[in-house]
Amino acid sequence: MKRELEKAIQAAREAGSIILAKFGELSEQDIHPKEFKDFVTGADKESEKRIAEILTAAFPEDSLLCEEGSSANGTSGRKWIVDPLDGTLNFIHSFPVFCVSIALSDSNNELLVAVVYQPVLDELFTAEKGKGTKLNGKPVRISDRQDTRQLLIATGIPFKEYHYLESYVSMLKDVIHDSAGIRRAGSAAIDLAYTACGRFDAFWEYKLYPWDYAAGVLLVREAGGIVTGFDGNPDVFAHHSIIAGNPETHAMIAAKAQKHF
Structure with missing residues (x-):
């Protein structure tokens, strides 16, 4: 997966540069309603276009699933899952919490490669299946906190x-x-990346889409964490809900999810 990871990093960094160039400079004409209380900007579309160009040029037989509609139907069985700007509402309001999220899955929906890039802080979270999670090239692990009086969730x-x-x-x-x-x-991708590196002790959210969480799921798992749906199913693509954490915090949040949902 070395080449795949390298290309995903390249795509994320170039997309991040596009986003940063427009950060704080948006006009009303740059913001478009997509759905109820959901928006898209020119930065979303431009960054997605660049990511798609890089990935399809490098891996023409792979498929693409992107939030803003870029797609490709390849024959390899592999799929790139892309959110070109996760945290668009933050971006619109010049709130500096947003990222680029890129993941690669195989024909069995197993996640192989993940990149989450937060351009404002220049923080690059990466993971390869079986090779751990890194932040700017240094290995990271989930938190081992268990005391509920200390947990940041x-x-x-x-x-x-x-x-x-x-x-x-x-x-x-x-x-x-x-x-x-x-x-x-x-930004669910940032929440999961921060869970992977121990800044958060757990994360949960109901009603997400694959581009929101695909990369973050692999980051958490490769950092030693557990990720499932609210029902405990490890096949996160089967549902729209996510619980992530260490063995203790995941179990605690999962029990509450099953109680209330």
């Missing part, structure tokens, strides 16, 4: 679908009692 708050809001709020109240603090960064 990340989540994603419902913002455009409300049919599960009451269940989420009930679960949030429950988690608050068993943690030192809750954070909502606005």
Whole structure:
């Protein structure tokens, strides 16, 4: 996977440069509604175009699944899963928490390569299946904290679908009692990357899409963590929900998810 990782890193860094060039410079004409309370900018589209160009040129037989619609139907069985700008609303508001997320899966939906690049901080999270997770080239591990009085836990708050809001709020109240603090960064890929390197002790969110979490899932697993759906299924592509953490924090969050959902 060396070449695959190198190309994913190249694509992420070039996309990050495109995004940074527009950061803080958006006009109203650059922002377009996509769905209810969901937006896309020219930076999303330009960065996705560049990522697609790099990956399809290097691996023409692979497929592409990208948030903003770029696609390719290859014959290899492998699929690149891309979010060119995770945290678009943050980006629109000049809140400096967003990233580029790129993952590669095989024909069995096994994740092989992951890159999450946070351009504002120049932080590059990478993982290869079976080879661990790195931050700017240095190995990282999930946290080993277990004491609920010390836990910092990340989540994603419902913002455009409300049919599960009451269940989420009930679960949030429950988690608050068993943690030192809750954070909502606005980027699932960053939440998972931060869980992988021990900044967060766990992460959970309901209603995500593959481009939101694919790279982050491999980062956490290769850093020694556990990632499943709310139902405990390790096949994260079978559902839209994610729980990630070390063995203790994952089990704690999973118990609460099963109670409230």
